[in-house]
Amino acid sequence: IGCGRVLEGRLKVGDELRRIVTRCPAGACASKADTAPGASTAMGAGAMRGATDDTTGGADYGVDAPATHGPSPNGPRPGAGLEAVVAEAARVTHLWVTRGLENREVGEVAAGDIVWLAGPEDITLGDTLAAPGLVEAPGGAAAVALPPLEIEEPTVSMFFLVNNGPFAGRDGRAATLRQIKDRLERELRVNVALRMEDLGRPDGVKVSGRGELHLAILIEEMRREGFELCVSRPEVITHRDEHGKLLEPMEHLVVDAPEEFQGAIIRELSSRKGGLLGVEATGTGVVRLEFSIPTRGLIGYRSSFLTETRGLGVMSSRFTGYGPWRGELPGRERGSLVSQAAGEAASYSLENLQQRATLFVSPMDPVYEGMIVGENARADDMLCNPTKRKQLGNYRSSTKEIDAGLKVPRTLTLERALEWIADDELVEVTPKNVRVRKAVLSTELRKKAGKKATTDG
Structure with missing residues (x-):
């Protein structure tokens, strides 16, 4: 199955296509698509150009590289010394187009349609599909095919x-x-x-x-x-240059936000090793800020940025390459509140804990040993028992502790949880919940590992 956009003309079920694989001879262009792991199994996706000639019965159409990516502005153009390998012709057996949220099968598509098609085998990203008439025309396949795509390499792993x-x-x-x-x-x-x-x-x-x-x-x-x-x-993901210096991925960040938040944004991004490149006032109360910042400095920043600007800010970033390592980022200043018991959280325990921590759970929430139920006010981790209930006498109401004055717990989204956790912690993701926990759940095993690390150190 391949996907593309029709650039001109029409494409029908039953039309013939020929697949063209383009390569840069002897490393003449810097395409990463050929060497990128997984690219050889990727679905072909791209743009189609086609025109059905009703008078001759001939068809001119093609499936090229994705319009959303497009060729590099500085890369080769069609016919600029590319090597083109043409595969055997194959007929289109099915066509689908997207209408709203549904994929609908159709018999014919026209210029401007984004279409999924079945028929040609082994379509990969960056291939060109064209009518036999186009391939056999003057200039050959190299004049029809688009240059190979450059796929940016990954910058973050987990x-x-x-x-x-x-x-x-x-x-x-x-x-x-x-x-x-x-x-x-x-x-x-x-x-x-x-x-x-x-x-x-x-x-x-x-x-x-x-x-x-x-x-x-x-x-x-x-x-x-x-x-x-x-x-x-x-x-x-870091690299080292020929001199052994550590390099890290860098981003060009553009922020549009109300002027009253300008100072807070600059302070926060500066603490994340961002360098201010420029400030532009639009005259409408909105200021545009541009930064050069390490990719790791943006991890978890989007959610806090929306909170900081009250949802009025807009930010976008793009990868610009690798630059010198800018030093360690300030780590989390507070430790974790780790449960050492399993059961249901009790309001009596949570009321006592909230005086020394910010809670992530509410009364009656299920907890287990090793689960993180809050953020400690101090830098170290603190063990707790959030399931402990108050022992009540016969003269006390059994519902007394429900009246405890508990604060609303902090809700951790997936993005905020990924930023918040430390190296020895994990985010547990389920269809209904996002929890944070220790990688080693057992309290005793964590203590033994800590003692061993201290002894070895």
């Missing part, structure tokens, strides 16, 4: 792990490692910027993408499909 918590299977289906791999392999066929590495771990795989948002969307899709899994904290 581990997708099997949910081994005590609540596994309650909200959805507890996926095995094989099921997680199968789902990710299907995603690799259509998500060409995604990478999956099997590092031999018995409980998970490493997944890399084009940013925190890219991976968060994938996690949300899997969650809505009923998967349960745990994910680790996102980490940027």
Whole structure:
């Protein structure tokens, strides 16, 4: 199955297409599509140009590289020394178009339509599909085909792990490692910027993408499909130059926000190693700020940015390449409130805990050992028992503790949870809940590991 946009003319079921694979000879152009892992199994997606000549019965149409990506402005144009390999002709057997949220099968499409088609085999991203008449015309296939696509390499990675918590299977289906791999392999066929590495771990795989948002969307899709899994904290993918200096991915960030939030935005992004490139006042009360900032500095910032600007700010970023490492970012200043008991959270315990922490749970919420139920006011982690209930005498009302004055707990979204967790913590994602927990649930095992690390140090 391939996807493309019709550029000119019409395409019908039964029309013949020839697949053209374009390559840059001897590394003449910097296309990463040929070497990108997973690209060879990606669905072909692109633009179609076609025109059906009713007088001759001939057809001129083509499926090219995605219009949303397009060729690089500095890259080669059609006919500019590209090597073109033409495959055997194949007939279109099915055509689908998207109408609203539905895919509808049709018999014919015209210029401007974005269409899915079946028939030609082994379509990959960046291939060109064209009518035999176009391929055999003067100039040949190289004059018809678009240049290879340049696929940006991943910049952020995290581990997708099997949910081994005590609540596994309650909200959805507890996926095995094989099921997680199968789902990710299907995603690799259509998500060409995604990478999956099997590092031999018995409980998970490493997944890399084009940013925190890219991976968060994938996690949300899997969650809505009923998967349960745990994910680790996102980490940027670094490289070293020929001199051994550490390089990290950099982004060009553009922020449009009301002028009264300008100072707060600059302070926050400066603490995330962002450098201010320019300030432009629009005269309408909105200011545009441009920054150069490491990709890791943007992890988790989007949600706090919306809160900081009261939903009135707009931000966008694009990858600009790798630059020198800008130093460590300030870590989380507060520790975790870790449950050492399983059961239901009690208002009596939560009322006492909220004086020293910010809670993530409400009364009657189920908790388990190793689950993080709040953020400690101090820098270190604190063990607690959120299930402890008050012992009441016969003269006391059994509903007395319901009147406790509890604050509204903090709601952790997937993006905020990914930013908040530390290296020894995970985000547990289910169809109904997003929880944070320790990677090692057992309190005793964590204590032993801590003592061993202290001894080895």
